[in-house]
Amino acid sequence: MNVQDGQSPKNRVASRSYTLPDELLCLIFRSIRLVEGTSVDMISISHVCYRWRSVALHCPDLWSHLALEHGGFTPTLIERAKGEPLHLYEPQEYSWNRRSLNTLQWIDSNIINSIDLQLRIDLAEQFCDYLDSHTWDSLELLAISTDYDDSAFTCADFTFGGRIPPKLHHVRLCNIGPGYHARTGTEFGKNLRSLELELDSELLPSLSSFLDMIETNPQLESLSLTVHGRWPFDYEHEDPIPEPSRLVTLNHLRSLTIKENKYIPYILAHLAIPYNPNRGLHCQLHARLEPEELDSAESQEASPLPVPGPLFCIPQIHSNIGVIPAVSAVSFRQNNPLFSDWEFGLFARRLEPANWEDARDGLSIFLAGWGSPDEEEKFDPSIRLNIMRIGHVFQHSPLSHLEFYVPLNFLRGMAIEDWITLFRSLPFLTTFKYEKPIFKSPCDGIPDPPPPLEGSPDCLLPLLQALAESSSSSLVAPAMITVDLKGLSPAVLSGIQDDVRQCVQIRRESGVATFQVVVDDVPYPGSNL
Known part of the structure; x- marks a missing residue:
C-alpha cells in the first residue's frame, strides 16, 4: 500500500x-x-x-412494507412511511402470534394496500375477524395461507365490515375460505384481476358457485384452482354441475390453472376464452390418480363425474378455447416419472424452429397423470389416444411443429396407419422432433430417477415408413421437411438406418427436395448413421 x-x-x-x-x-x-x-x-x-x-x-x-413482528416498534415504522400505502406481510407462520394481532390495532386499515400473511391455523380465524371488523378503502391484494391439515379446516366469512374493498384486485387463499353455504359469488367484489384458491376438498365450492365467482369478475386475467384432500371427492352439495347451456366468457384471461381431478372437463365446457392475437394464454391442467385408485376406477363408471384414465387426455371439449385454431407449435413431454408430471405445450403464433419452444405468448397446457411408462411390455393405450387426438384437435390449426419428449417405448403403440392418419390431419406440419427425455430430480437431496428403458427400433419404424408412403396423387405430410431425432442409442440408430435412407430417398424423389433426417444435429447422411 x-x-x-x-x-x-x-x-x-x-x-x-x-x-x-x-x-x-x-x-x-x-x-x-x-x-x-x-x-x-x-x-x-x-x-x-x-x-x-x-x-x-x-x-x-x-x-411501507411491514412485517408484524416488531410489536411496539410498529408505530415508529408507520410514522417513517409518512402516509405511503402500507404492505403487511408475514413470511413465516410461526412469527405470527397474538402480539401481532395487537400490533394491527395501531394501523389505520384504510391505508393498507396489500396483506400477505402465513398464519397458524389457530390464529387464522381471529385475523379474519379482524378483516371483518374494519373497512379497507385502499386494499388491492389479499393473500392468506395456513398449513394444510386434512383433519382441520379453517372457514371464515369475508364480510369486510359490510363493505367490499372497492380496489381489491388480487385474492389468494390457501387452506382457508368461506364455508360452502357462505359462498355467494360476490365475496370479493366485481373487480378482481387474479383469483387463486388452494383449498381442501371440504372447502371446495360447487362448480356453479365457482362459476358465479368468476362470472362476477369479467376482468380476470389470472385464475387458479387447486384442491387437496381425500380422494375421491364427495360431491353431495346441491347443484354441483350447472346447466349445459351456461357459458362464462373471460375476454382478458392470460393464465388458467386447474389442479383438481374431476372439474377440468366441466370448467372447460363452461368457460369461454376468446382468442386475442395481442395476448397469449398460459394454461395448466393437472389431473392425478393414485395407483390404488386405478384399481377401483371400473367400479366408478356410473359416477356422474367420470374418472379420467391414467393419462389425462387433451380436452375433447375445446371449441370454447379460442386460441386453439391459431396454434402453430405443439410440444408433448413427460417432465418427471417420479411425480408423473406431463407437459403439453401449445404456442399460438408461427415461430422460427430455433425459438418457438421458448415462446411466452401462446397456450401451454400441462397434463398430469399416473401410468407405468418404464415397463416396456405394458403400453398404455391412453398414450396412443392422446397422440391421435392431436390430429383431431388441431386439424384446423396452422400447426407446423410437433415435438415429443417422452420415453421411446411410448411410441410403440403407434402403427403405420396411426401415423398416416395423424400426419394427414396436420397438412401444414413442417417439423417433427423426437428427443429422449433426461429426467432430473426436482428437489435437492433426492437422487435422479433411473433413465427410462431404451426402447427398440420398432418404436420409430412405423413413423419412418409412414413418411415414406407415397403415390402419384398423395404424399404423407407433404409440407414436412425435417425429422429431428436426438438422444437415441447406437442400437436404435443401427436398427433404423435402412428405413431412414429409404424415407429420405422416397420423399426427395416425390418432390420434397429439401427433406432431411437430422440425428443429434447432424443431417443424414452423416457420420452418425
Missing part, C-alpha cells in the same frame, strides 16, 4: 460508497428491500451510519 494514499483498501471502498448521491443510495436500499422483503433490513441499514440513516428516513416507501 502506498503510505502517501493515507487510505487502506477498505477505507477507499467506504469512501467511494460514501460519495454516491442520495438518490442512488435510496435505489440501492430499495432493491435490497425488494430482494429480501423485510423491514428488518431497513432498520439495520439505518443504523450503519448517520448518512445512511438520513437517506433511509427520507425515503418513505422503504418503510
Whole structure:
C-alpha cells in the first residue's frame, strides 16, 4: 500500500460508497428491500451510519412494507412511511402470534394496500375477524395461507365490515375460505384481476358457485384452482354441475390453472376464452390418480363425474378455447416419472424452429397423470389416444411443429396407419422432433430417477415408413421437411438406418427436395448413421 494514499483498501471502498448521491443510495436500499422483503433490513441499514440513516428516513416507501413482528416498534415504522400505502406481510407462520394481532390495532386499515400473511391455523380465524371488523378503502391484494391439515379446516366469512374493498384486485387463499353455504359469488367484489384458491376438498365450492365467482369478475386475467384432500371427492352439495347451456366468457384471461381431478372437463365446457392475437394464454391442467385408485376406477363408471384414465387426455371439449385454431407449435413431454408430471405445450403464433419452444405468448397446457411408462411390455393405450387426438384437435390449426419428449417405448403403440392418419390431419406440419427425455430430480437431496428403458427400433419404424408412403396423387405430410431425432442409442440408430435412407430417398424423389433426417444435429447422411 502506498503510505502517501493515507487510505487502506477498505477505507477507499467506504469512501467511494460514501460519495454516491442520495438518490442512488435510496435505489440501492430499495432493491435490497425488494430482494429480501423485510423491514428488518431497513432498520439495520439505518443504523450503519448517520448518512445512511438520513437517506433511509427520507425515503418513505422503504418503510411501507411491514412485517408484524416488531410489536411496539410498529408505530415508529408507520410514522417513517409518512402516509405511503402500507404492505403487511408475514413470511413465516410461526412469527405470527397474538402480539401481532395487537400490533394491527395501531394501523389505520384504510391505508393498507396489500396483506400477505402465513398464519397458524389457530390464529387464522381471529385475523379474519379482524378483516371483518374494519373497512379497507385502499386494499388491492389479499393473500392468506395456513398449513394444510386434512383433519382441520379453517372457514371464515369475508364480510369486510359490510363493505367490499372497492380496489381489491388480487385474492389468494390457501387452506382457508368461506364455508360452502357462505359462498355467494360476490365475496370479493366485481373487480378482481387474479383469483387463486388452494383449498381442501371440504372447502371446495360447487362448480356453479365457482362459476358465479368468476362470472362476477369479467376482468380476470389470472385464475387458479387447486384442491387437496381425500380422494375421491364427495360431491353431495346441491347443484354441483350447472346447466349445459351456461357459458362464462373471460375476454382478458392470460393464465388458467386447474389442479383438481374431476372439474377440468366441466370448467372447460363452461368457460369461454376468446382468442386475442395481442395476448397469449398460459394454461395448466393437472389431473392425478393414485395407483390404488386405478384399481377401483371400473367400479366408478356410473359416477356422474367420470374418472379420467391414467393419462389425462387433451380436452375433447375445446371449441370454447379460442386460441386453439391459431396454434402453430405443439410440444408433448413427460417432465418427471417420479411425480408423473406431463407437459403439453401449445404456442399460438408461427415461430422460427430455433425459438418457438421458448415462446411466452401462446397456450401451454400441462397434463398430469399416473401410468407405468418404464415397463416396456405394458403400453398404455391412453398414450396412443392422446397422440391421435392431436390430429383431431388441431386439424384446423396452422400447426407446423410437433415435438415429443417422452420415453421411446411410448411410441410403440403407434402403427403405420396411426401415423398416416395423424400426419394427414396436420397438412401444414413442417417439423417433427423426437428427443429422449433426461429426467432430473426436482428437489435437492433426492437422487435422479433411473433413465427410462431404451426402447427398440420398432418404436420409430412405423413413423419412418409412414413418411415414406407415397403415390402419384398423395404424399404423407407433404409440407414436412425435417425429422429431428436426438438422444437415441447406437442400437436404435443401427436398427433404423435402412428405413431412414429409404424415407429420405422416397420423399426427395416425390418432390420434397429439401427433406432431411437430422440425428443429434447432424443431417443424414452423416457420420452418425
